[in-house]
Amino acid sequence: MLSFFFLSSGLFLGWSLGANDAANVFGPAVGSRMLKFGTAAAVSSIFIILGAAFSGAETSETLDSLGSVNELAGAFIVALAAAFTVYWMTRLHIPVSTSQAIVGSIIGWNVFSGNLTDISALAKIVSSWVTAPLLSACFSAVLYGIAKAVLSKSSIHILKLDYYNRIGFLIVGAFGAYSLGANNIANVMGVFISVSPFRPFEIGTVSFSSTEQLFMLGSLAIAAGIISYSSETMKTIGRRIARLSPVAALIAVSSSSLVLFVFSSSSLSRLIESAGLPPIPHVPVSSSQAMVGAVIGIGLIKGSRELNYKLLGKIASGWLSTPVAAGLLSFISLFVLQNVFNQEVYKPIYYKVSRESAKVIESAGLDFKGNEELYDSIFRSASEFKDALKDPDNDSIRVLLFLSQIGEVYPDMDRALTDGRLSDVQFSALASVGGMNFQSRWQLYERLAAQTEEWRFEAGKTVRNARLLRLFKTVISEAD
Amino acid sequence: MQFIFKQTNELIRSIEEFIDITREGSLHFKKALSLFLENKIAEFEERVAIISENEHNADSLKKIIESKLYLRMLLPESRGDVLTILETMDKITNRSKSVIKAFSVERPEIPEDVKSGMLELAEAADKAVEALVAVVRAYFDNAHNVHEKLHLVKFYEKEADVLSEKIKRDIFAYSTPLAVKLQLRDFISGIDGLADSALDVADVVSIAAARLIV
Numbered sequence: 001m002l003s004f005f006f007l008s009s010g011l012f013l014g015w016s017l018g019a020n021d022a023a024n025v026f027g028p029a030v031g032s033r034m035l036k037f038g039t040a041a042a043v044s045s046i047f048i049i050l051g052a053a054f055s056g057a058e059t060s061e062t063l064d065s066l067g068s069v070n071e072l073a074g075a076f077i078v079a080l081a082a083a084f085t086v087y088w089m090t091r092l093h094i095p096v097s098t099s100q101a102i103v104g105s106i107i108g109w110n111v112f113s114g115n116l117t118d119i120s121a122l123a124k125i126v127s128s129w130v131t132a133p134l135l136s137a138c139f140s141a142v143l144y145g146i147a148k149a150v151l152s153k154s155s156i157h158i159l160k161l162d163y164y165n166r167i168g169f170l171i172v173g174a175f176g177a178y179s180l181g182a183n184n185i186a187n188v189m190g191v192f193i194s195v196s197p198f199r200p201f202e203i204g205t206v207s208f209s210s211t212e213q214l215f216m217l218g219s220l221a222i223a224a225g226i227i228s229y230s231s232e233t234m235k236t237i238g239r240r241i242a243r244l245s246p247v248a249a250l251i252a253v254s255s256s257s258l259v260l261f262v263f264s265s266s267s268l269s270r271l272i273e274s275a276g277l278p279p280i281p282h283v284p285v286s287s288s289q290a291m292v293g294a295v296i297g298i299g300l301i302k303g304s305r306e307l308n309y310k311l312l313g314k315i316a317s318g319w320l321s322t323p324v325a326a327g328l329l330s331f332i333s334l335f336v337l338q339n340v341f342n343q344e345v346y347k348p349i350y351y352k353v354s355r356e357s358a359k360v361i362e363s364a365g366l367d368f369k370g371n372e373e374l375y376d377s378i379f380r381s382a383s384e385f386k387d388a389l390k391d392p393d394n395d396s397i398r399v400l401l402f403l404s405q406i407g408e409v410y411p412d413m414d415r416a417l418t419d420g421r422l423s424d425v426q427f428s429a430l431a432s433v434g435g436m437n438f439q440s441r442w443q444l445y446e447r448l449a450a451q452t453e454e455w456r457f458e459a460g461k462t463v464r465n466a467r468l469l470r471l472f473k474t475v476i477s478e479a480d
Numbered sequence: 481m482q483f484i485f486k487q488t489n490e491l492i493r494s495i496e497e498f499i500d501i502t503r504e505g506s507l508h509f510k511k512a513l514s515l516f517l518e519n520k521i522a523e524f525e526e527r528v529a530i531i532s533e534n535e536h537n538a539d540s541l542k543k544i545i546e547s548k549l550y551l552r553m554l555l556p557e558s559r560g561d562v563l564t565i566l567e568t569m570d571k572i573t574n575r576s577k578s579v580i581k582a583f584s585v586e587r588p589e590i591p592e593d594v595k596s597g598m599l600e601l602a603e604a605a606d607k608a609v610e611a612l613v614a615v616v617r618a619y620f621d622n623a624h625n626v627h628e629k630l631h632l633v634k635f636y637e638k639e640a641d642v643l644s645e646k647i648k649r650d651i652f653a654y655s656t657p658l659a660v661k662l663q664l665r666d667f668i669s670g671i672d673g674l675a676d677s678a679l680d681v682a683d684v685v686s687i688a689a690a691r692l693i694v
Contacts, residue, residue, distance in 0.1 A: 157492050159555065163488045
């Protein structure tokens, strides 16, 4: 029962996301009375659930790489600190981002538990906070330019245009809700994935993993937020950008929805990668800030000289103040819950390098020379282990931590089966050790790496290694 | 959605009909005046009846459009502008009716020298209404084109003002009784007022178009 109580903070976060962020998608349409609130609430609820169910996993993985919260009570505090920060910042009228709050909260947990914060994952997330509104501004500027050129040359009766706008708001709203669900479900339920109290179950031929059940619950909380509380927010958002014409408002919603989609679509990322371009990171971004970016983009094309610098300043200050506030709140609350209420807020992770594992570590392209005196020492946290290392290499530290972590593991074939990213070669290598338990991760790695280079870490290939590490984390489970 | 699309098309047809009635009202007015000046009173009265019916139809259509726009919550951003345009446009039809009715009731004696000037004035007022109809259609179909069509309305309104002043000066130069002069002056002002009303609508459309442009 306590397990399910601990999920309540995530549900609260989901509820507030539904109450606030869904307004960015349907606000202009409902605020200008082009769509009824009931229609908007129904469409956004359905599509947020679909987005979370079908495309929510990618952004969750990014948050997980930042810090994998490993105790339910810890996840409760992380989500609660984020939710409270969002509530607090909203009261200060700052277009706050749930993802900024959750990132700060996770870092607070990392510091408290001695877990290392993945700097490259953090850099990826932070850069997206800046690029998301910028990209949204670019999208809206381009779309607005095209719409203006097309509409000035075509003769569409204003009543027909009004009709097309209504359909447009409905379609774009559905797309925006899908993207919001896909992009932001990680903020709501991401921290609970590793500690989910749910067990997989099947109905007929359809199976539901614990993550899918979490996402379903989270998206229902978002839907509840939309239905119960977003009506007023939608009207406010609608009034705030009422100076935009319906076509411009439609473009603003399209642009911000596109940004959410870009940062959560794995197929789009693969397409871009196949063209030889760097892949798009899957990061939860702020729909409110994407919306502000879109409105600014249109303003720039219209030649508006009145950029709201005060609002821009508030957003930029939020990039720092939101995660810092959430991080501090998370750290203090974790301390209180652990020491006052005697709850375990993190599971200690121990690390050890033996002579045998050192050979495997070096075969994975890592240099462990000069650290021989650490052999067989046990370290109680990642930060303690890192501090003991001579000249730790930041690029490869996560591979080293993975191979040195103490704990019996086994290949989780159920997860491997449902994960579409495994190649046939990787899957058959994994299947060959299926059903076996390994005393340490490095032993399992050794067996897999011996079978195929597709399971092998390589020196200097940071991106490949990070991707492989994510795969390992997905398909390996800890034995009880 | 198909149902809403059908309703939208119906409403578009109603607005088109309203614009057509305004245009036809102006043409009927010109023709009626010509008949009056030619002393073809029976035919003139037929035209007066048509103009009265036109005015009644325009009022009914305006009410239907108004209620449909409100009930179906159409054009939430520009509904007010559209209704103001229709309202001010309706004043042209109302004015045509009241001026021509005055001719019918008062049967003024028009001096021969004034008749041609009066017809010219009615022609200029009609041209102003014709130009206005083009402006209003542009507003509904593509607001970007409103600006380039506005100048014709202004031109014919100015033309009507010049003609009106000239006729009035001529009338007051005659040795007819003052009461007749004043009566004729009012008729001239009434006809000129049609062009003024057209310009009033054009001003409203101009502002509304600026708001409508994406």
